[in-house]
Amino acid sequence: MDTKLDVATSKSAPIFERAKSFLPGGCSRNTILRKPHPIYAERGQGCYVYDVEGVRRTDFANNVASLIHGHAHPAIVAAVTQQLEKGTAFSIGTEAEIDFAEQLCGRNPSFERVRFVNSGTEAVMASLKAARAYTKRPKVAKVEGAYHGLYDYAEASQTAKPENWGRAERPASVPVSRGTPQQALDDVVVIPFNDVERALAILDTHRDQLACVLIDLLPHRVGVVPASAEFVQALRRWASQNGALLVFDEVITYRSNFGGAQEWYDVRPDITALGKMIGGGFPVGGITGRAEVMEVMNPLNGSAAFPLSGTFSANPITMTAGHTAMKLFDREAVERLNALGDRARRSIAEAISVAGVPACVTGRGSMFRIHLSAEAPKNYREAYLSPEKAALLSAFVGHLFDGGLLMVETGTGFLSTPMSEQDIDDMAAVVLAALRKIKPPLSSPT
Known part of the structure; x- marks a missing residue:
């Protein structure tokens, strides 16, 4: 699935132009900003978000981990x-x-x-x-x-x-x-x-x-x-x-x-x-x-x-x-969600292997993060991204977005209880496609 939009026909573009007249940067949360403009939500249901353009995405951001039960439970x-x-x-x-x-x-x-x-x-x-x-x-x-x-x-x-x-x-x-x-x-x-x-x-x-x-x-x-x-x-x-x-x-x-x-x-x-x-x-x-x-x-x-x-x-x-x-969010719900987290990390690792790129996945419980490096960082200094690596990660997350996934801009995902094994498997397929798109620059020496 490709959800790229034509700026000329986008419903979000004029909304952002109006926002810039009243809000510094057109927003109250810098994390919503995207190029060339933010996309605006129309509604959410379960683990899905529907935007004003009519596109549905699976939400692995969950308002940066705040929606454990997804939307509108x-x-x-x-x-x-x-x-x-x-x-x-x-x-x-x-x-x-x-x-x-x-x-x-x-x-x-x-x-x-x-x-x-x-x-x-x-x-x-x-x-x-x-x-x-x-x-x-x-x-x-x-x-x-x-x-x-x-x-x-x-x-x-x-x-x-x-x-x-x-x-x-x-x-x-x-x-x-x-x-x-x-x-x-x-x-x-x-x-x-x-x-x-x-x-x-x-x-x-x-x-x-x-x-x-x-x-x-x-x-x-x-x-x-x-x-x-x-x-x-x-x-x-x-x-x-x-x-x-x-x-x-x-x-x-x-x-x-x-x-x-x-x-x-x-x-x-x-x-x-x-x-x-x-x-x-x-x-x-x-x-x-x-x-x-x-x-x-x-x-x-x-x-x-x-x-x-x-x-x-x-x-x-x-x-x-x-x-x-x-x-x-009782003990049974916690165990089920953490099991989905294990599945997500395994599936992402498999996608990385199939794509043949220097990347890895970290996390635990119902959290994961995808790193565009062969080895997981051990501390902040190893996790720090140069401007070139940050741009590559931004492109990768952009491909995930265009493929129908909402992720945190760091390549991080947080699961919610409405998610199924199928949602996890679909996510892994989008991750594989995105990795293949960035494979040439990712595989080049830095």
Whole structure:
């Protein structure tokens, strides 16, 4: 299937022209941009998205991992519709928040208390602020290149480049946004991924000032490569021995198991940041963790060490949608989706072999990422793409799009429960066709 459109007859082209008159760059999310213009969705149903041009695509982006049940799941639609008739937000509490909190806390023994916010960025931000409040220390440590949202302290080093990322044994804390205060950068300690010796050496030099170590167990920007058990356990020991907290960012990875990706490890974090899929398709974030640590947000004991509030936090629409989605994502659903993930990675590997190109696939659970290199990256520096490689990946993802697939721009896919084995097999066929289209430049020496 080829879904390429003629710009002259495209319905999306004039929409984008109108958008540029009111929105910087014509959008509020840079990730929707494509050349020569974005394509606009008309509706979604199950694992398919239908655009305004009348084209149907299988959705492996799922709004960047936030739609675990795909689009317009009947049970979620029904529950939200019922709540809409009762109201969307109140300045007094609703039982929907308590019901959902009880359900989430029952999924993982490390989730002793939870507070809701409105995005993954907010969840990570609140997690770091809670760690500072609890430890009374200013600095945070994070993995080089890992994405943790928009917060100055969380995004440091996220887009580091060879010209500014410093020595491998001492990665630099570099800004994403121009104007980021130097003091904020100085309070972020950057450690290399899956390198125990170097990471601990760096942490040791800041041991009296670190509030927490923040880690994504399957970091997207680092290549969707799992953190090693040795690395995670070493960070846990170091944090416990030095009075710091261990914070897991499971905004994306919570989909990996009934209780999150942390179930793969014999480690319990002090705080876990949640988001995306727990909102059932609505904006959401969650901070959960040890009751003792979460007490910094408790205003009932006088003034909270970390006051946390928000106009739309725990609104009943999101709470209802999220609670419904998580009840549907039971252990059986998790196992089935992860089995489809195994099938997807095997099928992609087979397509790569048939195409005879230097490529590979990484991931775990219901996530995968296709790399246009023969070997999987071990860290952010190996995952970093030169401008030439980035252009080739963009072309590859464009071929997938034209073949009827929605993927994240990094070549990453997130599965949803409406998907079938046939959807996976069809995806692999499109991947094979796309690999063959880019085979000449991919096989050329760089």
